[in-house]
Amino acid sequence: xxxxxxxxxxxxxxxxxxxxxxxxxxxxxxxxxxxxxxxxxxxxxxxxxxxxxxxxxxxxxxxxxxxxxxxxxxxxxxxxxxxxxxxxxxxxxxxxxxxxxxxxxxxxxxxxxxxxxxxxxxxxxxxxxxxxxxxxxxxxxxxxxxxxxxxxxxxxxxxxxxxxxxxxxxxxxxxxxxxxxxxxxxxxxxxxxxxxxxxxxxxxxxxxxxxxxxxxxxxxxxxxxxxxxxxxxxxxxxxxxxxxxxxxxxxxxxxxxxxxxxxxxxxxxxxxxxxxxxxxxxxxxxxxxxxxxxxxx
Numbered sequence: 001x002x003x004x005x006x007x008x009x010x011x012x013x014x015x016x017x018x019x020x021x022x023x024x025x026x027x028x029x030x031x032x033x034x035x036x037x038x039x040x041x042x043x044x045x046x047x048x049x050x051x052x053x054x055x056x057x058x059x060x061x062x063x064x065x066x067x068x069x070x071x072x073x074x075x076x077x078x079x080x081x082x083x084x085x086x087x088x089x090x091x092x093x094x095x096x097x098x099x100x101x102x103x104x105x106x107x108x109x110x111x112x113x114x115x116x117x118x119x120x121x122x123x124x125x126x127x128x129x130x131x132x133x134x135x136x137x138x139x140x141x142x143x144x145x146x147x148x149x150x151x152x153x154x155x156x157x158x159x160x161x162x163x164x165x166x167x168x169x170x171x172x173x174x175x176x177x178x179x180x181x182x183x184x185x186x187x188x189x190x191x192x193x194x195x196x197x198x199x200x201x202x203x204x205x206x207x208x209x210x211x212x213x214x215x216x217x218x219x220x221x222x223x224x225x226x227x228x229x230x231x232x233x234x235x236x237x238x239x240x241x242x243x244x245x246x247x248x249x250x251x252x253x254x255x256x257x258x259x260x261x262x263x264x265x266x267x268x269x270x271x272x273x274x275x276x277x278x279x280x281x282x283x284x285x286x287x288x289x290x291x292x293x294x295x296x297x
Contacts (some may be wrong), residue, residue, distance in 0.1 A: 017171070159200050245293070252289045 050278065104111035262279040 053137045248289060248293050252286070252293065255282055255289060259286055 104113070259279065259282040262282055
């Protein structure tokens, strides 16, 4: 049964590239900008202007801040709208109260409110105010929680942007660090091994080199043994030649002395035939001895 090929683990560079792609896709699909956050407000205002062109908007709505919104302008808009809603609520309550009062007066029959009804209404108003106060407290807490979470998310987003920028630079830094490590390792090996390349060979080539060097050493040992066996004979031959050379040297000295003596006698005798013949003979002997000594030297 054939085995399925083993899955190769992705390298660090591939993992970094995958993380960068995921971050780019996430940041593209969830872009957090003031423009994106202000789109609901600006789109609602534009829709209102298109449907009711004669409607009057507030002065801050006509401001060009919506064309280029900023956090400060959005905060000012929020405060302005809160103030407008508070005034609108007060005006609504005042208008409803006046309308009820007028209807009670001009109604037929007129609406007479008893003290008990006022007490019941005050009690219900107190309950409604308490419920409203509780709702306001809950809304305030929720708003504070949302603001805190928004600040936290903004800080996390900024940190993510910084880390993403660092992550983009990380592959180049990793490649530079790996090349520096490889260079330092090579320099360290050169320093440890004295710059000899054969010390950096793998195991198989090292064993082959050791075997080759062993064969060379064995050949040198064999040659040394052969030369050591020839050494005594060569030494004896050298001693024999040295003895012959000593004898020939003595003969040469004797012949030279005899030649000098013959020359002296020849000069004294002024041309005696026997001395001249002996001189020629000694001179010939001297030449022979010189030739023999030169050959053996």
